[in-house]
Amino acid sequence: MFFLKDLPTREMISGFAHSLDVVDVQKTGDALQMLRRASLLIRQLERYFALHGLSQTQFLVLMILHRDQSKHTHLAAEICEKLDVSKPVVSTTLKTMQRRGFIVYCEKAEDSRMKPLRISDAGRELLLRLLPGYFEILQAG
Amino acid sequence: MFFLKDLPTREMISGFAHSLDVVDVQKTGDALQMLRRASLLIRQLERYFALHGLSQTQFLVLMILHRDQSKHTHLAAEICEKLDVSKPVVSTTLKTMQRRGFIVYCEKAEDSRMKPLRISDAGRELLLRLLPGYFEILQAG
DNA sequence: ACAATATAGTTAGTATCATAACCAATAACG
DNA sequence: CGTTATTGGTTATGATACTAACTATATTGT
Numbered sequence: 108m109f110f111l112k113d114l115p116t117r118e119m120i121s122g123f124a125h126s127l128d129v130v131d132v133q134k135t136g137d138a139l140q141m142l143r144r145a146s147l148l149i150r151q152l153e154r155y156f157a158l159h160g161l162s163q164t165q166f167l168v169l170m171i172l173h174r175d176q177s178k179h180t181h182l183a184a185e186i187c188e189k190l191d192v193s194k195p196v197v198s199t200t201l202k203t204m205q206r207r208g209f210i211v212y213c214e215k216a217e218d219s220r221m222k223p224l225r226i227s228d229a230g231r232e233l234l235l236r237l238l239p240g241y242f243e244i245l246q247a248g
Numbered sequence: 249m250f251f252l253k254d255l256p257t258r259e260m261i262s263g264f265a266h267s268l269d270v271v272d273v274q275k276t277g278d279a280l281q282m283l284r285r286a287s288l289l290i291r292q293l294e295r296y297f298a299l300h301g302l303s304q305t306q307f308l309v310l311m312i313l314h315r316d317q318s319k320h321t322h323l324a325a326e327i328c329e330k331l332d333v334s335k336p337v338v339s340t341t342l343k344t345m346q347r348r349g350f351i352v353y354c355e356k357a358e359d360s361r362m363k364p365l366r367i368s369d370a371g372r373e374l375l376l377r378l379l380p381g382y383f384e385i386l387q388a389g
Numbered sequence: 390a391c392a393a394t395a396t397a398g399t400t401a402g403t404a405t406c407a408t409a410a411c412c413a414a415t416a417a418c419g
Numbered sequence: 420c421g422t423t424a425t426t427g428g429t430t431a432t433g434a435t436a437c438t439a440a441c442t443a444t445a446t447t448g449t
Contacts, residue, residue, distance in 0.1 A: 108249075108436080109290060110332050111308050119315070120383055131387045138289065138386040145286030148279065149250060157437095162405070167252050174260070184427060192251050196406060198429060203404095220414050220427045242261055245279040246272045249406080294407095303435070325397060337436060339399060344434095361397040361444050393447080400441070411430070417423080 108149070109142040148248040155244060159237060160207065164192065164200050166241070169209060169234040172226040180213050180223035209233065249290070250283040289389040296385060300378060301348065305333065305341050307382070310350065310375040313367035321354050321364035350374065 114136070121132045153163050161169075171189050172181055187197045201224065204210045209230035213223045226234075255277070262273045294304050302310075312330050313322055328338045342365065345351045350371035354364045367375075 109286075109293075109304060109308070111311070112330055112332055115311070115315075134387040135383050138389055141282060142286050142289060142386075145250075145283050146290075148283060149287075152250075153437095157404095163250060164405075167250070170252070170256070174256075182427075187427095189253055190251050191253055193407060194428070195408085195430080198427095199405085202429095218415070218427085222428075242276050245283075246276040248279055298407095298434095305435075323397075334437060335398070336400080336438085339397095340435085343399095359397085359445070363398075390449105392449090395444105395446070397444080398442085401439085403437080405434105405436075407432100407434080409431085412428085414426085414428105416425070419420105419422090 109146045111139075111143065114139045114143060144248070148245070151248065152241070152244055155240060156237070159233065161209075161233070161237070162200070164190070164196065165204055165209070166234070166237065168197075168200060168204065169226060169230055172210065172224075173231055173234055180225050182221055182223060204230070250287045252280075252284065255280045255284060285389070289386070292385055292389065293382070296381060297378070300374065302374070302378070303341070305331070305337065306345055306350070307375070307378065309338075309341060309345065310367060310371055313351065313365075314372055314375055321366050323362055323364060345371070 117132055117136060120135050149163070156163055156166050167190055168186055171186055175181070183194070183197050183201055186201075187194055190197070201210060205212065205224075209227055210224050211227045213225060215221075216223050258273055258277060261276050290304070297304055297307050308331055309327055312327055316322070324335070324338050324342055327342075328335055331338070342351060346353065346365075350368055351365050352368045354366060356362075357364050
């Protein structure tokens, strides 16, 4: 995360980067501002989710599961791919989500390595309850 | 962090938010894109820092210490404020930075609660070595 | 002076993330 | 076939972040 309040000045950027003619001071400054804004927004979202016992990642998993209603089961590997986050994170995230009743593991697949899962009613209900506030925070930030 | 690859579509946003006339679909979509871009950029920066044994926060602390050369000592509380991050994080960050020799604690102040510190030569050297690459990543992202 | 309060910093406990190493089951192929 | 490689998922370990509670020193206020 990036929480520096006073961003580096143009002078500082061009001062340190003047050796490299590659660096575009304008773009760099914009990127810094974006990092700061995004970090604050993420922090705000995480606080919102925490109020309802979710992490941002758990929320995004619910979104993914809810979104593709065509397929009624999903695999950890798929989530991993749609959410580019490391496998262990998905694994433990799913475990806690199961413990809290937001997802359910289904009957075994033919490939016995796979553990197909789906969103639970409680999970979907929570997601739908949080979405409006979510979008509201996003558009305000 | 926010690593969802396929962002919610306009339809999804307006669909879930249509009850609230407050929500601006355009702004919300922009915010989502920003979150994703920033998260990727932060991840990239953290990898860069990790190659040199620093975290993003440690790097930012070095920036702050280096930037205000007027004052030659700083306090944890000041850093805390310029980097709006919680006190414990600053505390442990500083401790590891001392262990690795990037900062030094100075002689005691008159107020014996305070532990004034400053950037070390090694710290400043590392910072200056990393800055060009840092700005380069920022402007490219 | 002395009790109450505020401030600087640390410690404790918990959650999230990452990488690396690890099972177990399937697939590939000589 | 049977050895090797690949794939789905978990465990181990370590870093970073948070809040809450703590210690110790200074300040305030009666």
